[in-house]
Amino acid sequence: MLSEAPTHVPFDARGFEGLPDRILPLDELRTALLATGTGHQVRDAVWRELVVRARRDGPAWRVAAVGMAMPGLRRQAGLLAAGWHGDTHDLDAELLVGFMERLATVDLGEPRVCGRLIDAGVRAARKIRDAESDTMLIRSGESGSLLPIRPWDHPDLVLARAVATAVIDREEARLIAATRLDDYTLARVAAELGISPQTASDWRARAEKRLQRAIGDGELSFVPRRRVA
Numbered sequence: 001m002l003s004e005a006p007t008h009v010p011f012d013a014r015g016f017e018g019l020p021d022r023i024l025p026l027d028e029l030r031t032a033l034l035a036t037g038t039g040h041q042v043r044d045a046v047w048r049e050l051v052v053r054a055r056r057d058g059p060a061w062r063v064a065a066v067g068m069a070m071p072g073l074r075r076q077a078g079l080l081a082a083g084w085h086g087d088t089h090d091l092d093a094e095l096l097v098g099f100m101e102r103l104a105t106v107d108l109g110e111p112r113v114c115g116r117l118i119d120a121g122v123r124a125a126r127k128i129r130d131a132e133s134d135t136m137l138i139r140s141g142e143s144g145s146l147l148p149i150r151p152w153d154h155p156d157l158v159l160a161r162a163v164a165t166a167v168i169d170r171e172e173a174r175l176i177a178a179t180r181l182d183d184y185t186l187a188r189v190a191a192e193l194g195i196s197p198q199t200a201s202d203w204r205a206r207a208e209k210r211l212q213r214a215i216g217d218g219e220l221s222f223v224p225r226r227r228v229a
Contacts, residue, residue: 039194098124
């Protein structure tokens with residue numbers, strides 16, 4: 001179901017720092033945003049415009065937003081499908097529904113616009129998985145053994161589970177791990193991420209609140225981190 005979405009509508013990239021100063025087809029725009037040299041602030045600025053157009057200009061731009069997010073959606077679809085014995089089209093459909101519904105309500109004043117849209121899709125798809133089983137288990141390193149995961153395990157494992165369940169994303173996990181566990185300064189990590197120290201501080205605080213809430217709610221107690229054979 002997650003085949004390439006049409007990206008025929010043009011995007012005026014003029015005025016967006018670091019992007020070509022011309023009107024771009026969306027496939028070129030997506031490539032530019034995924035480039036390692038493109039900062040998070042630029043990506044968010046573009047995604048804010050995409051969401052505005054999707055809300056204002058109708059279905060073509062909503063489909064375009066899906067196309068722009070397709071690499072991330074496909075990656076999450078693969079993670080969701082790991083160990084799933086049902087029809088993966090059901091998961092894909094819920095992933096897209098959650099993404100599209102969030103387009104109408106996502107807060108454009110917060111960072112990670114695309115990431116939060118994808119997170120909403122993941123949460124919607126997880127409801128199907130959760131309905132299939134009351135608890136989820138993963139295999140330990142020992143062949144044949146199954147162990148429950150507890151949220152009070154090593155912090156790195158807790159962060160990994162939080163990423164797997166879309167409570168936080170990889171960059172938020174990296175920010176928390178580097179500044180809380182590895183003693184890197186906030187300024188250093190912010191520079192690596194292409195954001196200001198204040199933005200990094202705010203970003204970390206919001207991520208830690210979500211993480212704390214997820215731990216308290218038991219969301220990280222049983223999480224599939226790899227495919228169960």
